[in-house]
Amino acid sequence: MxxxxxxxxxxxxxxxxxxxxxxxxxxxxxxxxxxxxxxxxxxxxxxxxxxxxxxxxxxxxxxxxxxxxxxxxxxxxxxxxxxxxxxxxxxxxxxxxxxxxxxxxxxxxxxxxxxxxxxxxxxxxxxxxxxxxxxxxxxxxxxxxxxxxxxxxxxxxxxxxxxxxxxETPPLLSRTNTGTMVASPADLERVSALILSAKRPLVMLGAAANRPEAYEGIHTFIQKLELPFFTTQMGMGADGGLDDYFLGTAALSRNDYLHDLIASADLIISIGHDTVEKPPFIPQPANQRILHIGYIKPCVATVYNPDEELIGDISFNLHALTRLLHGRMEQTSTLLHARNVIHDRTGGNSEKETWPPAPRQIVRAVRNIMPDDGIVALDNGMYKLWFARNYRAMAPNTLLLDNMLATMGAGLPSAMTAALLYPNRRVLAVCGDGGFMMNSQDLETAVRLMLNLVVLIIDDGAYGMIRWKQEAEGYADFGMTFSNPDFVQYARAYGASGYRVQASDDIANIIDSAFNAGGVHLVIVPIDYSENMTVLVEELSIRETHSFSENFEHKKNDFPESHP
Missing domain, CATH: 3.40.50.970 (Thiamin diphosphate (ThDP)-binding fold, Pyr/PP domains)
Incomplete structure (x- = not known):
């Protein structure tokens, strides 16, 4: 019994x-x-x-x-x-x-x-x-x-x-392995014909593409067929570092530089996209088809209504498609000609040092000290959009963000799990001061578990994302600011270490030193969010009227060749 x-x-x-x-x-x-x-x-x-x-x-x-x-x-x-x-x-x-x-x-x-x-x-x-x-x-x-x-x-x-x-003691039963269905030969032939008919195919990697078991099929499909691709926020890193074909991440839903190329594609090969995620682009149904490749059928929505679908094990189906298409595709897509221009315009002046640092400076500092297998776990705030737009994730599940519920308070717990699972990899939580304080009590848990974890706190004394939207929509600055504790002393009270960054060029050095020391560390850095308006509102609004999505075929020669 x-x-x-x-x-x-x-x-x-x-x-x-x-x-x-x-x-x-x-x-x-x-x-x-x-x-x-x-x-x-x-x-x-x-x-x-x-x-x-x-x-x-x-x-x-x-x-x-x-x-x-x-x-x-x-x-x-x-x-x-x-x-x-x-x-x-x-x-x-x-x-x-x-x-x-x-x-x-x-x-x-x-x-x-x-x-x-x-x-x-x-x-x-x-x-x-x-x-x-x-x-x-x-x-x-x-x-x-x-x-x-x-x-x-x-x-x-x-x-x-x-x-x-x-x-009575229940009998021990073996675990059931249900497996995953795969596409039929007829479905594969039909989808391959659709891809071959496209002049400017473009791959999009979504949330379900960012699973370890999908990696090999995705990597082979893109590399062997030389297909340009972009990712949604939840799909970042799913390609495993195929830089030669990477156009960027759709951090916004529309009007960013990347969206010009998306609009120029005549076929979007959408791998693993889930409409629960905030829309990565607005389709152009008059001159653009969408192929959905996923584990399950798509959830049809106004912003996502695929013309074709290929359902089942993503990696298996992509390997099968690659075998059908390899050697039959046209030469490298013209979309790749604009890759460097898109990256330069999105990166802006991130090399310029200012104080307090601009968001892109912080993103660059983090990217410089994180190895390819290092894991960055983002909470939700204004900085998340900048990381999604400018951070290049080099392996699956190495940039953990939430673009579905988009809740605050998950960054620290997510990083703690990653540090528990992968004790020999660098794990960095990036949290706004608002999101960090929502579950900061579990800093004690991280210390008790003797995790190796660094927490970068973006200190702007406000709920920055909503404050930006409040400003962008013309409202008065009201109800968004607060005071913070002394985060250095706060860390020490829990048995962790705390550091306050005093200069932009110290960000990477302090984070790197914290990782080398081991244990739990808080690194606090202020931020200058003025680029929220100058870039994400003013620059993109002006750019919207001068995009290069129209007459792309006539303009492609203006862009430098970026594919080897």
Whole structure:
């Protein structure tokens, strides 16, 4: 005989769970004791939101569900934002929450909320485990649901009387490997004909392209066919550093320099795009076709209505397409002629040192000291747009940002998970002062875990993204500014180290020194956001009326050849 909590933990071990991130409560004490006797490590966090962000990031980086734990009522409800983060971001995650006894009510309605009902719209599946003998099967089903396409979070609520109830020991079952479907030969032939008919094909790499298992197929497809490509924010790095064909990242939805080339393409080969992500471009249906290549069928929207689709394992299907198309494509696309011009215009004057530093200076400093496999985890703020526009990610999942829920507070927990998973790689969290303070209490967790982690805090004393939009739309500057603690002393109070940058040319040196020292470090740098208006509003507004998207064929010779 086994009690329910022992059955749950044994099933989690069967499913290969290494860590559970969470905050315990009275209703999870049996489960906590079962965990104590298991091989699973409990990562105690200082807030349930941090635990769930960490679990979601585990799922994002590994493809295996991360697991988090909270008690009933307020504990469970504290995970709602992270549940939505995983749901919109297609990150596999299992949330386990406690609950009061369901077969008796010794505390009446104290702390009882409809947790299952609350989470149902922001999970793939949400249920109460009401019978101890169902624990193993429901848990296994939760893992299956979390990893089936489209991936996402699942919630299991375990009442305390079910956790302590006894049941016959369930049999150990082998894990089910469902595999992934692939496209039929007829579909491959049809899609290859579409690509061959295009004069200016352009590849777009989206969120689902940024999975490790998709990398080889994507890399081979682009390199062997010499196809120009750009990425969405969530697709950054999916190509693995194919600079000769890289046009840029669609950090904005329209009117940036890159959008001129996108508009000039007659076929967008969209790989792994998900319409939950903010639109990377506005289609031109009159003279532009879209081919969707993904694990699942596209979600059709006003801004994304593909003409053709190729569904199934992305890497397998791209390898098959490459074999069909190799040697049959026309010479290198004319779109590549403009590559250097686009990069120069987007990069602007990032080499010029000013104080406080402009956003592009900070991006350049970070890129200079991060190795190709180094991981940068961004919180959400104005700086995220500049990193998306100017940071070149050289490998899959090395720039972790959120362009789906776009929540603040996830940058530090995401970086903590990356540092836990990859202790020998450089991991940098980049957070605004507003986003950092939303989960800064878990700096203690990072120190306790002895992580090697550097946190770069962009200190502007405001909610910068919304302040910029407030200004751009002509409103008065109101309701956006605040005061910050002394972040250097704040770091030291948690047992971390803190440094305040005093000059632009010290940014990279201080971050590099922090990495070399090991441990947890805060690096605080001010920022001059004046380029938000001069570049992203004024320059792009003027540029919009003088774009080179029209008559591209006549203008292509004005651009230097950039492909070897």
């Amino acid at each position: 086994m009690i329910g909590s022992d059955i749950l933990v044994a099933t989690l071990e069967e499913m290969g769970v290494e860590y559970i991130f969470g905050v315990p409560g009275e209703e999870t004490l049996d489960l906590l004791e079962s965990l104590r006797k298991s091989s699973i490590a409990l990562i105690l966090t200082r807030h349930e939101q941090t635990a769930a962000f960490m679990a979601a990031t585990w799922g994002r980086l590994t493809g295996k569900p991360g697991v988090c734990l909270a008690t009933c009522g307020p504990g469970a409800l504290n995970m709602t934002t992270a549940a939505a983060y995983a749901h919109l971001g297609a990150m596999p995650m299992i949330m386990i929450t406690g609950q009061k006894s369901i077969f008796s009510s010794p505390q009446a309605g104290f702390q009882v909320t409809d947790v299952v009902g609350t989470f149902r719209p922001i999970t793939k599946f949400s249920c109460t485990i009401s019978a101890v003998c169902d624990i193993s099967s429901l848990t296994r089903n939760a893992f299956q649901l979390a990893t089936n396409e489209r991936r996402g979070p699942v919630l299991l609520e375990l009442p305390e009387d079910v956790a302590s109830a006894e049941c």
